[in-house]
Amino acid sequence: MKHILHILLFFAFNLIFTTVNAQDPPYPTVTIVSDDVEFCESGTADVTIQFTGEPPFAIYYEIGGAYQTVGFDEGTGLQTISNYEHTFSITQTSTDDVNILKVYDNNYQIAPLNHSTKLNSGSDLVSGSMNIQIDQMPTPDAGVTDKICGYEYTLQGSVSDATHTIYWNDMTGVGSYSDINSSTSTFAKNEEGQVTFILTEENGACTATDEVTIDFHGSPTATLNSPGEYKFCSTDSEADIVAYSVNFTGNAPFDYVIKNNTNSYNETSTTLTANLEYPVSTSDQFYILSVTDVNGCSAIEEDITGTQIVTDLKPNTQAGEDQIVCGKEFTLEAIPSSGTSGEWSSAATGINYGVNSNANTSVTSDNYQLVALTWTETSDELSCINSDEVQIRFAEPPVLELLNTEDQICNGSSTYVNLNITNGNAPFSVSYNDETETYSKTELSLGSISLELNPTYDITSPVQSQTDFHFTSIEGVYGCEASYSDLVYSVSVDQQPMANAGDPSLDSPCDDTIELQASNSVGEGYWSPSSEGTFDDESNPEAMFTVSPINEPTQYILTWNVINGECYDSDNVEFTVKPFPTPVIAGKDSTIFALDNIQLYAETLEVGSGTWSLLEGSATIVDPSNTISVVTGMEPGVYRFKWTVDVEEGGCAIEDEVTITMKELFETGGFSPNGDAINDEFKIPGSENLHNIKFVVFNKFGKLVHEEVYSENVRISWDGKGLDGEVVKEGVYYYIFDADELSKPVKKYLVIKR
Template sequence: MAEIITPDAEFCESGEVTIQIKFGEDFDPQFDAWISISHAGGTNTSSFVENYDPSSNDNNYTYSRTLLLDNLTYSYGELIIRIDKAIDGNGTEYTGQDVGGSTTVTLFKTPSSPFTAGDDIATCGLSATLNATPGTESNSYNWEALAGTSLSDANITNPLFTADEDGTYELTFTQTNGACRVSDQVSVALWGQPSATLSTGSEICGTGDAEIDFELQGYGPWEVHYSYGTETGQFTTSDNNPTQIHTLTGETSFQLLSVTDVNDCSTSYTNEPGTMATVVDLLPTANAGNDREVCGKEVTLSAAEPPIGTGTWSGGGSFGNNNDKNSLFEPDPFTGEVSKTLTWTVENKDCAVSDHLVVTFFEQLADGDISAGEDTLLYQQASYILDATPPPFGVGTWTVIAGSGLISQLNDPKAELTQLDFGQTLLRWTVTNGLCEPVWQEVGITVQGLQNPTGFSPNGDGKNDLFIIPGAEFIENNQLIVFNQQGSVVYKTANYQNNWKGTKQNGEVLPEGYYYYVFSGKGVEIKDYLIIKRSIR
């Protein structure tokens, strides 16, 4: 007989719904109808239409009426609207199956406290964790994404928010409860991270000032920490491209440690590209080698190969190739011995270092350059003055090779030889000049006792005309006394030099015959007979 044909509806807190009831055309008007509204708080029944005459309204037997539904009258949730009963023009009442249809209107509550998008955020970096609090009315909420940003999950209260670049972002958090929708905004300031790089184009020569260039990005002023060698440094600046100057010794590596900006945002570094730089020490090393002694007039040098740079020899003399570490070197002409200080200089760009080498050259002696003197025969002598030729250079040394004798000064070519015994003493005069092969000569000194001559023939024939006692002239304080057979002294002389011709003291010729003589001196005394015979057949 009557049917509700109104579609279902949803409202937030309240809303107006137009209820339409279509009456059957086979029934006689006029119509009356009552509706019931069922909700969580109960069921409300009221008259909906009275004396409805479809023909006069020309609306296809359908009656419409707008109702206001709100949370003051009804409970939140579903409101089910049905026809409770209808009466036609004949007074017949219809209920139950004769009236049908229903409309469901859902009344939603607006999400309320503690709903909030959270406190505003200001943080370092390009990410922040949001912290919204939803109302208890639903679990349906979301964050609105912005261009150039992303959310780890837009449908949770605390997603990770990430931006492509630093800045301040206004984010909207929305909670939905059916037809109800509520939003809140939070301001997120992402300061980003400060960044820094360092570099240097400086080079030093052993020691010097080096410039270290920094490039800073972010919000200044910045505080920068870095290390170099075993030291650390720090500075504060508002300049994006500051330079630090350090006085360094030797090659030194610089490394960024951290940079902190005005927002107290800090970035630490550990050997990342662009955070390390090295000030190169151009100072080369020079090693000319050890001091040397050589025999000869040339030497092959042996400097160490420099790790960097180019080496050059310099010094008094001539070099085969002064850029060759193993160059041949000849000193300027010299005699005997000369020392040359040679310099090996290594240059690397504008940086140079030198090392020095002393080479001592010794000239080789020839055998003909020395003489030990003549072999000598001594009579009744215990000492002798040696007679070597002083060497043109080098050092001479006497050595007793065989026999007796003590040398007073071993390096004196005119040394005294003492404590001689009878027989031959063989000596060697060796001359050494540095590392060169020594040269030497030997000389013999023979000591004999005095002979006892017993006659001579002083007849002027040039043969045996003198009374010769070999070695007499070497006897100190000597004396010769000649006696006739009667024991009278016929000739006497001191410091006899083997020059008596058989005469008396006054020069008168002695007659032929037998005589006696005594020759005495230091350490010696000879007593013997003597025959003077002038006629020799």
């Protein structure tokens, strides 16, 4: 068809150009009349073209970006195609189109200078096209050689391009494919053997194949051949053996597992038939669990068949469940086996049956006891005998009574009810309630029991509420129970008072009488001290408390106690009373004779600490916090000192004052020690207020005639006698007087006259 079109186009172009250019030589034409071609990897295509015009002809064409000429002799520069149809060959390794660009004839010569001049000469009346298709060789992969168990295999092929045409071929015809055009098709067959599979992949002109060999080992089968149901009696003391055989197909030897209800048996057979024997002791069934042949291939589940049934004709004797009976009579609950006869028996005494061959007969016991009853059955076939035992406990119901029925307690306290348990089997559990909540007490024994109860106070009651505990039931260890409606334990519950000792009213920490401020919510109260003191009324919450004399700050803890029936509460109030300081004595007012200092002498304190201060005069108190303190910088005059004593800072303070009049030392000019009692001694007034006194007397020649030295305060008084005890002569004498309190010694003279 394409060739016919090319011929028609050739004549059409020739007609057009003959008509249009009648006055000139017509342009030549060329038409490609060859069909498209396809090669694998590479190929040489023949291109056939047809001309119009005047020979010789030549053409200029392009393929894959390369420019070529046909019919042009490069050596002579002449055109060489003399026929109107011409064929030339092109060798290609890639897909391209053949495109003719120019056609030349005798009237329109080729200009062989370069690409540009060639295109500028000749005729461009060209038509037709041709494609040279170069296909790539595919690379299929059929998979790897394998050995499989069974008769079905999923191929593991792969192809280079999923759009290519692919298909399988095994050349055997012994199996079938799930999809012959799938690289992973599933192949199934019915017998063992090797199969070589060929995977073909086609890409245009290119076809490639790959092979794989799969060895189908198949799978074994096994059948358990039973001679029929095997029956035996396991109670006849005889050993019982069940025998049967197993038939195999496949490749021996076989490893297989026989399974029953309790065990698995691993067996091996080197032949296609195996004979087996197994001991049996109970009803059972044997079957083949698994089979593996010499190739390691296992039988599939549906290829393993057959079962050996084993039946133990021993009666399935069931005497019933063990029971606890509250009382002495019970109806037995054995389950009779089909095809058997039975009978009850017991080694216990005092047991009586209604009809002992009846599986559900009644039985009574003369005593509360645990008994074992045996139900024995005999089967009609093989006379198999079997027994089962049931234990029946005939239990005694318990009895509960209350030994006390009432109590009075305080809210939050416990009460104890005394129970007495008689009869029954310990341990017991007792149930009771307080009309709002139910309680139970367990692990109780026979006899008297003291049970703790914790009733709550009814807040709607002003002073006292009542809780009734109803004891409703008692149950023994075997479940035997007794119920009651009249066992009531009544408890009166007193309201818990709230004591508040309050805060004491103290005008001063040194007060010895304190007004108390207690209160309580309910009930009556009274005071009790924790240390010495007295109350004006110990039942009065606002009593006055008077402390006993104290010598140091004392903490008092007083307790306000409140009682409401059985309830008690207390609260403490704490306060501290400070003692008055003692003794507070600054000393006696006095007149002293000194030059510039003195010592203050307050009484030693038993309680408290003191401080000196100067109220009048000008001087310096060296140690104001000492009871004995030196005062310096004094001059003759009147000095008033205050001694302030406090127990502690901010406490009770007491003051005392002392006045000291300072005068100069009396300076007498002489004395007359003649025994007339008038001016018989030389005295230094005020010396008794000084310390470490030294008094010496010299005559006019500087000889020591008298000396006195005292460490304590002593008043100097000289009677005119010398060191030897004899009176000294009349005349002028010199003396020196010194003491700690003097800033410098006193040096003066005196005259003695007789």
